[in-house]
Amino acid sequence: MATIYEVSKLAGVSLATVSRVLNKNTPVREETRLKVLAAVEKLGYQPNSVAQSLASNRSNSIGIVVPELNGPFFGTLLSDIENRFRQAGKHVIIAAGHSDEKLEKDSIAFLQSRNCDALILHVEAVSDDYLVELMQKKVRFVLINRFVAPLYDRCITLNNQHGGYLATRHILEHGHRHIGYISGPMWKHDADQRYKGHIRALTEFGLEPSEQRFYEGDYHEKSGETGARILLENDPSITALVCANDEMAAGALTAARELGRELPADLSIMGFDNVNFSHYTHPKLTTVNYPVGGMGEMAAQLILKRVYDQKVDAIQTVFEPRVIERCSVGPAPDEA
Structure with missing residues (x-):
């Protein structure tokens, strides 16, 4: 295995110069840098990451x-x-x-x-x-x-609170007034904030939140499926579900189809995150973009x-x- 000393000798430069080129922490003349890199390639030299870490006090x-x-x-x-x-x-x-x-x-x-x-x-x-x-x-x-x-x-x-607000406001602007909500775990800050945004949108449209139209999920697809089934069976008047993430929305889509709901003709579903698969659900998922x-x-x-x-x-x-x-x-x- 080639050593840094051999690289130094072949390139005709000091050990310190080789170190500066390899660590990229100090400017080096381009001609010198190219000579060092050519020597590294010719010898197949692999820098010792442990030694570099000790010398620079950095592990990279x-x-x-x-x-x-x-x-x-x-x-x-x-x-x-x-x-x-x-x-x-x-x-x-x-x-x-x-x-x-x-x-x-x-x-x-x-x-x-x-x-x-x-x-x-x-x-x-x-x-x-x-x-x-x-x-x-x-x-x-x-x-x-x-x-x-x-x-x-x-x-x-x-x-997150504004995202929750935008999700529910979008549903409200489509005329929905019987809206179910599937949250993430409410002890999590983002789930709490998204739900607060949901409440703010309802209030803006003169609606009161309802415990019967709320289900606490866990951000996973199965809880979205379970939550949708419970909400829709307990309150068939619900015409829209707002889900606190896309995974739960995907589960809600599955439950709605199994319950015979036509999407979105008699049930709309809103997601949150805009993950990759949201382009490929059926129907394609309307959602809130989380960059x-x-x-x-x-x-x-x-x-x-x-x-x-x-x-x-x-x-x-x-x-x-x-x-x-x-x-x-x-x-x-x-x-x-």
């Missing part, structure tokens, strides 16, 4: 904690984060917290033990106080989909700027949702 790796590794939502998030870091010559290490306080803390501790230069956290169970303590311990991290006031400058968030990929890329850019001193485009910390109109929402049956 970023840890990511997400609630789960399956599903289209987190797949998109992780893919866009990894792609942005790969472009910058960095690597990611991923752990799942499963929305459990102990597992989230264990995942964060594991990533710290791997000497990650920074963390991206999509965590739901750990307390705000715990996250503030991490900051006080000088842990470098960015939060996604969560706002903690003392950490405002490291939070990348979506205006999760863009938010992940923005979190990566924030770390590249603050941890690695790289020049990046302007940082956006708050993202706004918007309605994506497709085919699953139609006029209320009595106004069709």
Whole structure:
């Protein structure tokens, strides 16, 4: 295996110059850089990442904690984060917290033990106080989909309440007044905020929320199917269902068809997230766009700027949702 000394000798430059070229942390004349890279290629030299880490006090790796590794939502998030870091010559290490306080803390501790230069956290169970303590311990991290006031400058968030408002207002503007709502787990901040937006839209149209038209799901498809079945069987007058994410909306579509509802002629269904499969449901799902990929890329850019001193485009910390109109929402049956 070739060594850095052999690269130095073949390129005719010092060890320090080879190190500067490989670490990309100090400007080097283009002619010199090309000679070093040519020597690296000819010798098949592979830099020792451990030695580089010790020399630079950097591992060039970023840890990511997400609630789960399956599903289209987190797949998109992780893919866009990894792609942005790969472009910058960095690597990611991923752990799942499963929305459990102990597992989230264990995942964060594991990533710290791997000497990650920074963390991206999509965590739901750990307390705000715990996250503030991490900051006080000088842990470098960015939060996604969560706002903690003392950490405002490291939070990348979506205006979830406005998204919930837009979803229900879209249904109301189509004439629907008998509306069921399938929420995410209400202990989660985003589910709570989306439901508050739903209530705000109902109030704006002079309607009162009804416990009989509310079902608390878990953001997974099966709970959307179960919730839709319960709501529609208990109250056949419901003409529209607002679902707090697309996975539950997909389950609701299945239940509605099995109950003999024609979509959207006598039942409209609204989603939230705009994940990839929403283009392919039948009917295609009207939903609220959650730019999760863009938010992940923005979190990566924030770390590249603050941890690695790289020049990046302007940082956006708050993202706004918007309605994506497709085919699953139609006029209320009595106004069709």
